[in-house]
Amino acid sequence: MRIGLLTGGGDCPGLNAVIRAVVVAGSVVHGDTSVGFIDGWKGVLDGRVVELDVERCRGILTQGGTILGTSRTNPFATPEGPGRALATVESLGLDAVVAIGGDDTLGAADRLFQQGLAVVGVPKTIDNDLAGTEVTFGFDTAVQIATEAIDRLQTTAESHHRVMVCEVMGRNVGHIAVHAGMAGGAAEILVPEEPFSLDAVCERLVRRHEGGRFFSTVVVAEGATPVEAGPGGRPEGTGATDQFGHARLGGIGAFLAEAIERRTGYESRATVLGHIQRGGTPTAFDRVLATRFGAEALAAVHDGAFGSMVALNAGRIDRIPLSEATGSPRTVDRALLHDVAGPHLG
Numbered sequence: 308m309r310i311g312l313l314t315g316g317g318d319c320p321g322l323n324a325v326i327r328a329v330v331v332a333g334s335v336v337h338g339d340t341s342v343g344f345i346d347g348w349k350g351v352l353d354g355r356v357v358e359l360d361v362e363r364c365r366g367i368l369t370q371g372g373t374i375l376g377t378s379r380t381n382p383f384a385t386p387e388g389p390g391r392a393l394a395t396v397e398s399l400g401l402d403a404v405v406a407i408g409g410d411d412t413l414g415a416a417d418r419l420f421q422q423g424l425a426v427v428g429v430p431k432t433i434d435n436d437l438a439g440t441e442v443t444f445g446f447d448t449a450v451q452i453a454t455e456a457i458d459r460l461q462t463t464a465e466s467h468h469r470v471m472v473c474e475v476m477g478r479n480v481g482h483i484a485v486h487a488g489m490a491g492g493a494a495e496i497l498v499p500e501e502p503f504s505l506d507a508v509c510e511r512l513v514r515r516h517e518g519g520r521f522f523s524t525v526v527v528a529e530g531a532t533p534v535e536a537g538p539g540g541r542p543e544g545t546g547a548t549d550q551f552g553h554a555r556l557g558g559i560g561a562f563l564a565e566a567i568e569r570r571t572g573y574e575s576r577a578t579v580l581g582h583i584q585r586g587g588t589p590t591a592f593d594r595v596l597a598t599r600f601g602a603e604a605l606a607a608v609h610d611g612a613f614g615s616m617v618a619l620n621a622g623r624i625d626r627i628p629l630s631e632a633t634g635s636p637r638t639v640d641r642a643l644l645h646d647v648a649g650p651h652l653g
């Protein structure tokens with residue numbers, strides 16, 4: 308078969324491991340040939356591809372990012388986009404496309420599938436917010452990086468008797484905040500799913516400090532917001548958006564540190580981890596998961612199981628309809644957040 312691969316949306320560690328699994332196993336086991344679209348769906352619209360073979364995939368297993376480049380271009384942004392995408396795939400003589408991405412990329416894949424594209428999806432995002440799979444690759448690496456940062460913040464917080472606020476990624480969901488916060492023993496974990504009360508956060512911090520713990524680490528997801536309105540309440544964003552109209556988040560950490568210091572009198576500092584969480588080499592877990600996803604995507608292509616997405620459920624790799632994975636994000640487990648991770652363990 309001749310297979311086209313693309314990586315779309317924000318990059319994440321493990322993308323190259325998927326590409327390698329599809330291209331190398333496809334070539335060695337099935338005699339397939341592969342091309343990679345440059346910069347996600349943009350490359351499909353523009354007909355820009357590179358040949359991919361075993362040689363090109365040497366050494367990429369451990370590399371972060373994506374050798375194909377990525378973008379947030381959505382073929383449905385213009386009326387002629389879907390037709391152009393289908394025409395490109397046909398003109399290149401491709402039998403199938405493997406789309407590796409998050410909600411936007413796979414949502415477009417599903418819509419193109421409805422229009423006749425032979426496509427299989429592979430879920431990726433450090434945010435881990437895709438429905439239908441227990442975990443996406445990239446998440447473990449991001450949690451590892453954030454945990455290491457929180458560990459480092461804890462020791463300097465303790466030395467200086469400070470409150471250290473650590474802002475992590477998480478636009479709509481707080482999986483990174485919950486997992487890294489738990490692993491690092493944070494005093495507070497604040498997520499987008501539940502607006503938090505500044506009053507309540509400060510009260511708990513005061514109680515903790517009065518109880519003899521003279522430092523605290525607060526982990527906040529970039530999409531988290533306080534319930535209090537007006538001055539001292541929700542920070543006004545810059546209103547900045549990327550070229551696709553998505554709001555650029557960031558700033559809640561600095562806002563929170565300033566508010567905590569003003570309300571409690573405890574010296575507070577903010578650290579934003581930002582894209583450090585998305586860069587660099589994947590953890591062993593993510594390399595293995597990405598390779599398993601790639602192998603199953605290849606099997607799905609050869610089975611003609613188009614319109615499906617590979618997923619991890621109960622430790623097994625299976626396939627689910629693309630439509631089940633896109634649309635509504637998988638949010639954090641409230642019991643994990645409140646009953647297990649709750650401030651009592653911070």
Ligand code: F6P
Binds near residue numbers: 434478529556
């Ligand atoms: O990959 C998802 C994500 O990490 C979000 O948590 C974050 O808001 C977004 O990417 C930032 O992406 P960028 O700054 O690269 O556009």
